Amino acid sequence: MIRIKAGGVPGGRRRVRRDLRDALRRAARRTVRKGRRRPVRCALALGLPTAWGAVAITYKLVCPLAQQNGLGARVVTSAVFFAVGTGLVLHVRQTLLRELRQARRVAGAAQSVLLRPLPPRIDGLHVAAAQLSADRGATIGGDLYEAVATEHGVRVVMGDVRGHGISAIGTAAAVLGSFREAVHDEPGLDGVLRRLERALSRHLRDRARTDHPSTGAEPGPPVAEEFVTVLLLEIGHDGRVHALNCGHPWPYLLSGTTVDPLSRTDPLPPLGPFPLPCDLTPVGCGHLLPGEGLVLHTDGAEDARDTRGRFFSLENALSEAIRECPLAAPQVVLGTVFTALLRHTDGEPTDDVALLILRNDRSGQPTLGARGTARPATTHPQPTTHL
Known part of the structure; x- marks a missing residue:
C-alpha cells in the first residue's frame, strides 16, 4: 500500500482540512436529525398506551352499558378492560423485545471484535x-x-x-x-x-x-x-x-x-x-x-x-x-x-x-x-x- 502524506501534493493540507470539516458537518447534521427524531419516537411510543387508556376511560364515563350493574353489563365491561390490558402488555412486550434485539446486536458486534x-x-x-x-x-x-x-x-x-x-x-x-x-x-x-x-x-x-x-x-x-x-x-x-x-x-x-x-x-x-x-x-x-x-x-x-x-x-x-x-x-x-x-x-x-x-x-x-x-x-x- 502506498501512502501519500498531506504535504506531499499541492494543496494537500487544505484538502485534508476541507475533508475533515465536511465530515464534522455531516456528523453534526446526523446528530441534529437524530435529536429531532427522538421526540417523535417518544410520542409514538406513548401514543398507543394513551389511546388504550382513553378507550377505557371513555367507555367507563360515556357508555351507558358501563353504568349498569347487570351480569351482561359486567361481562362486557370486563371484556373491554381485559382487551385494554392485553393491548398494553403486548405493547410493552414489543418495546422490550425491540430493545433486547438492539442490545444483542451491539453486544455481538463488540464480542466479534474481541474474539474475531x-x-x-x-x-x-x-x-x-x-x-x-x-x-x-x-x-x-x-x-x-x-x-x-x-x-x-x-x-x-x-x-x-x-x-x-x-x-x-x-x-x-x-x-x-x-x-x-x-x-x-x-x-x-x-x-x-x-x-x-x-x-x-x-x-x-x-x-x-x-x-x-x-x-x-x-x-x-x-x-x-x-x-x-x-x-x-x-x-x-x-x-x-x-x-x-x-x-x-x-x-x-x-x-x-x-x-x-x-x-x-x-x-x-x-x-x-x-x-x-x-x-x-x-x-x-x-x-x-x-x-x-x-x-x-x-x-x-x-x-x-x-x-x-x-x-x-x-x-x-x-x-x-x-x-x-x-x-x-x-x-x-x-x-x-x-x-x-x-x-x-x-x-x-x-x-x-x-x-x-x-x-x-x-x-x-x-x-x-x-x-x-x-x-x-x-x-x-x-x-x-x-x-
Whole structure:
C-alpha cells in the first residue's frame, strides 16, 4: 500500500482540512436529525398506551352499558378492560423485545471484535475454531484463542480465564490485546509470555482500584483466586513446534487415525497467582508433518458431564471424527466434536468451551521420517516456580 502524506501534493493540507470539516458537518447534521427524531419516537411510543387508556376511560364515563350493574353489563365491561390490558402488555412486550434485539446486536458486534473470527488459512495451515459460552445470550466468555502469522512462524494462544461468561470478558480482552501486539515484537515465546503476565497484572490492579475506589490506597498484588491458564504455540515455517504452557491442557496431535497428546510435560502454574520463573525455555514438540493437525482446547471440553456425572471424552470424540476420514477438514472435525459434546450435556454445558484446530497443508516440506523419529518425546518438565 502506498501512502501519500498531506504535504506531499499541492494543496494537500487544505484538502485534508476541507475533508475533515465536511465530515464534522455531516456528523453534526446526523446528530441534529437524530435529536429531532427522538421526540417523535417518544410520542409514538406513548401514543398507543394513551389511546388504550382513553378507550377505557371513555367507555367507563360515556357508555351507558358501563353504568349498569347487570351480569351482561359486567361481562362486557370486563371484556373491554381485559382487551385494554392485553393491548398494553403486548405493547410493552414489543418495546422490550425491540430493545433486547438492539442490545444483542451491539453486544455481538463488540464480542466479534474481541474474539474475531479466524481466517480459514494462515501461512499454509488450515484453521477452524469455535467457542461455546455457558451463559445464554453471550457468544464469548472466559475462553480465548488467537492465531497470527509472524516472521517467526504462526503463533497461537489458547487460554481460559477463571470463571465464565460476561464477568470474564474483561480479563480475556486484556490478554488477547497484549498477545496480538507481543507476537510481532518479541523474538521468542518467553518474551510473549512475560508480556501477557504484565498485561494481566495491570488489568487486575486497575480492576481492584475500580472495585474499591473509596480506599484511596494503591492496590496490592492480585489475589490468588484470579488467574488465567495460557498455552502458547509457535509453528515454524519448517513445521517445528515449540510451546510454553501455564496450567493449560496440552493439545492433541491428529496423525492419520491416531490421537495423542502433543506433550506430557508438567506445565507451569497459571498466570496470576505466582510470578514466572527467570528461565523460560520453550518446550520442543518436534515437527507438525503435512496432513497432521493439532487440536487446542479448554478444560471445559473434558470437564463436561452428562446427567449421570460422566465426563466427556474429547480424545474418543476426536478418534471417531477422523476414523472414517483421516484427512477430514478441520471444520468437519470441529462440527462432529461439538455435536457429540452437546449431545453428552443435553445441550446445556456448565462451562465455556473453546476448540481450535490447525492442520498442516503446506507443500514442499522435507520428509522427516516416521512419526516416531520425527518428533522425539518431550519428557523433560518445564521449569517450575520456586515458592
